[in-house]
Amino acid sequence: MEQWIQLTIDGITLGGVYAVIALGYTLVYGVLRMINFAHGELFMMGAFGGFYTLDAFENHTTMNDSLPSLTIALAIFAGMGTSVILAILMERLAYRPLRHAPRLAPLISAIGVSILLRNLMLRWTNARRQVFPQVFPRGSIEIGDVNVTYIRIFLVALSILFMLLLYIFIQRTKTGTAIRAVAEDRDTAALMGIDVDRTIVLTFVSGAALAGAAGVCYAMYTTNAAAGMGFLPGIKAFTAAVLGGIGSVPGAMFGGYFLGLSESYSTKLIGAQYKDVVAFVLLVLVLIFRPWGFFGKREDRRA
Amino acid sequence: MVQQRRRLPRSLTSEALRERIDRMRATSGGAQLFRFGPYALLPLLGAIAALSPALLSTRLTFLLILIVAYLMMRIVDNLYGVAVLALALALLPTAMDGFERNIMFNVALYTVLGIGLNVVVGYAGLLDLGYVAFFAAGAYLYALVVAPDAGASEWAQNWDLGLTFWPVLPLALVAAALIGVALGVPVLRLRGDYLAIVTLGFGEIIRIMANNEDYYTSGPRGLFLLPKPPFFGRELDTAQELYFVVLVVAFVAVFAAERIRDSRVGRAWEAIREDEDVASSMGIDTTVYKLLAFAIGAAIGGVGGVIVAAKQGSVFPTDFNLDVSINVLALVIIGGMGNVRGILLGALLVVGLPDVLRDFNLDLGFVTFQNVGADYRLVIFGAALVAVMVLRPEGLLPSRRRAAEFREAELLEQEYAT
Numbered sequence A: 001m002e003q004w005i006q007l008t009i010d011g012i013t014l015g016g017v018y019a020v021i022a023l024g025y026t027l028v029y030g031v032l033r034m035i036n037f038a039h040g041e042l043f044m045m046g047a048f049g050g051f052y053t054l055d056a057f058e059n060h061t062t063m064n065d066s067l068p069s070l071t072i073a074l075a076i077f078a079g080m081g082t083s084v085i086l087a088i089l090m091e092r093l094a095y096r097p098l099r100h101a102p103r104l105a106p107l108i109s110a111i112g113v114s115i116l117l118r119n120l121m122l123r124w125t126n127a128r129r130q131v132f133p134q135v136f137p138r139g140s141i142e143i144g145d146v147n148v149t150y151i152r153i154f155l156v157a158l159s160i161l162f163m164l165l166l167y168i169f170i171q172r173t174k175t176g177t178a179i180r181a182v183a184e185d186r187d188t189a190a191l192m193g194i195d196v197d198r199t200i201v202l203t204f205v206s207g208a209a210l211a212g213a214a215g216v217c218y219a220m221y222t223t224n225a226a227a228g229m230g231f232l233p234g235i236k237a238f239t240a241a242v243l244g245g246i247g248s249v250p251g252a253m254f255g256g257y258f259l260g261l262s263e264s265y266s267t268k269l270i271g272a273q274y275k276d277v278v279a280f281v282l283l284v285l286v287l288i289f290r291p292w293g294f295f296g297k298r299e300d301r302r303a
Numbered sequence B: 001m002v003q004q005r006r007r008l009p010r011s012l013t014s015e016a017l018r019e020r021i022d023r024m025r026a027t028s029g030g031a032q033l034f035r036f037g038p039y040a041l042l043p044l045l046g047a048i049a050a051l052s053p054a055l056l057s058t059r060l061t062f063l064l065i066l067i068v069a070y071l072m073m074r075i076v077d078n079l080y081g082v083a084v085l086a087l088a089l090a091l092l093p094t095a096m097d098g099f100e101r102n103i104m105f106n107v108a109l110y111t112v113l114g115i116g117l118n119v120v121v122g123y124a125g126l127l128d129l130g131y132v133a134f135f136a137a138g139a140y141l142y143a144l145v146v147a148p149d150a151g152a153s154e155w156a157q158n159w160d161l162g163l164t165f166w167p168v169l170p171l172a173l174v175a176a177a178l179i180g181v182a183l184g185v186p187v188l189r190l191r192g193d194y195l196a197i198v199t200l201g202f203g204e205i206i207r208i209m210a211n212n213e214d215y216y217t218s219g220p221r222g223l224f225l226l227p228k229p230p231f232f233g234r235e236l237d238t239a240q241e242l243y244f245v246v247l248v249v250a251f252v253a254v255f256a257a258e259r260i261r262d263s264r265v266g267r268a269w270e271a272i273r274e275d276e277d278v279a280s281s282m283g284i285d286t287t288v289y290k291l292l293a294f295a296i297g298a299a300i301g302g303v304g305g306v307i308v309a310a311k312q313g314s315v316f317p318t319d320f321n322l323d324v325s326i327n328v329l330a331l332v333i334i335g336g337m338g339n340v341r342g343i344l345l346g347a348l349l350v351v352g353l354p355d356v357l358r359d360f361n362l363d364l365g366f367v368t369f370q371n372v373g374a375d376y377r378l379v380i381f382g383a384a385l386v387a388v389m390v391l392r393p394e395g396l397l398p399s400r401r402r403a404a405e406f407r408e409a410e411l412l413e414q415e416y417a418t
Helices: A002-032 A039-056 A060-066 A068-098 A104-124 A150-172 A174-184 A186-191 A196-222 A227-244 A249-269 A272-289 B002-006 B015-028 B030-034 B037-055 B058-075 B079-095 B098-123 B132-145 B154-159 B165-187 B192-212 B239-261 B264-274 B276-281 B286-312 B322-335 B340-356 B377-391 B400-417
Strands: A140-143 A146-149
Touching (some): A068 A104, A146 A150, A174 A186, A227 A249, A227 B192, B132 B192, B192 B322, B264 B286
16 A cells, blocks of 8 residues: 555656646647657756756855755756757747748757757766756655655645646736637737747747756756656657647646656556556557547647 | 648649749759769779779768769669669779778668658658667567577577578568558557657667567577578678678669659559548548558568678667667658658768768867767757758758659748738
């Protein structure tokens, strides 16, 4: 029993990370009908943004002793900033010129960006994992026989906070309304006086900010950062977005937790070595039987 | 929605637009200018081959060969031209050292893989990011059924099938084609981006399975001490001899692929690529033709896998990571989708050039990049994929039809604007 509770906690932690990344896929897909293949790399670059910022403060240990929360916030904001800047560049150089090209073109361009960033970081780090500074206080809470570390609680709380913020941003603000309008019908939105280019950039920016923050948190959680760290979470988050119905914000959140939990339980039911296969199998099953996902609208079946 | 509205059927495009497309086609085929090209270039190629060991550094030789090959490919449009190209490719390794022969082997091997993937991506328009799955299937099949040695897996030791290279070749062809169909069935309904991600997943699943199914594959320890292909009482064990094997396979593959493209099947693929819904309403059985594309592409990949397993004498799960799929896709796209000559150029650029520039150092004054070919090759591919899509989406050496398709949307755009 304790083991199942532990697995559930694992799944929720991981699911939160997937959900936050999945939101980026869903937002960009909503406005551009394009899978941003390089989104997992934004997650990775965010983690490195946080890592190098902490690294630059050579006295981070002393700073951490006095003000741990400030250090953590600094790392997360640095990660968000890195991803946002990259996302703006990416959109401008690799995607915008292809907005009216055949569908294959932006996809290949996105694959190109993804390869470029991953291998650039691979060279930069000499293909070595970087040990992420231990900024987060160690320790855990014992509930019965179940052990929950502080960082997990932090991760779960932060992912829920980010999702709420995004939800409010999309539903309540003027920019959010513009994003939804462009997702609905770009041409009509333009006729209503919405600056479509600006809205698309803002969509990328909000997705990237979430990915960057998730990257830093994930790196703190796993205590390392590596050039290849964005690949699997990227694919899994995409799966999560499809599970929930791509284009749907609540769907991405649901998909993230669903995938996190399935993956976590599968380590016990099937075996840890096939943990990564679960996401792919789920993806294929959903696309075959319910391509619009759990929360997507049935009529716009885009698969 | 927006995308669909822009894709007007041919018959509805304006007269002016059709004229512009015709004009573009006329200018892109510079073939007429160089009628005698292939013959004039033969002595040039011979001269380079003859002089290279004595006068030129290996790097320069390779670059020259690249340029000549490029020029030849631009102008080769008849059987004589192809024969000249074949002869040149067959003679080249005789003037090379071991390192360069290895490069030529890899270029030829990736040309074969490129032709296979091109059937799926270039002809049928199905973006497959898991091509490595078929390559791995061929390689592991070879490792499992050939005469086992100390490095074989438990399964291979138990069964001891003891086949040799030549019977495995057709066997791999069939087995890979079946795997292609098996992986193709679940993804029949998927298009574009979804197809790309799911196929990528298949490639990863195959690698993870190779890593974990210890009884069959020995897991990460890999399978080794595999026999070389026998040939009239001896073994083909040098890079040059195996290069000839790949070259023959490549020519067979090119011939088959071009014949299929020009057949009824090829026309059906073209229709599916242009618009699947229209194709199916015109009576084309899209299921059959899409599966056929997967099967043929996979079969060619499987054969490539057998050859590489035989050449290396070993297979490891790490040989079959995503980078293989990316390399093959990059060479097909950079070279020019849908065109065999483009693929050869792509293989030279994507597989050959980085090896030649392996220990090349680029000094920009303020910063030095060391070992550009070895370390930065994938960085450069990434940038090249973006650049090709933005600047020349049809690739360097596209088929004329594919170029017209890629430009069509652009031309329509201009047409709307005016």
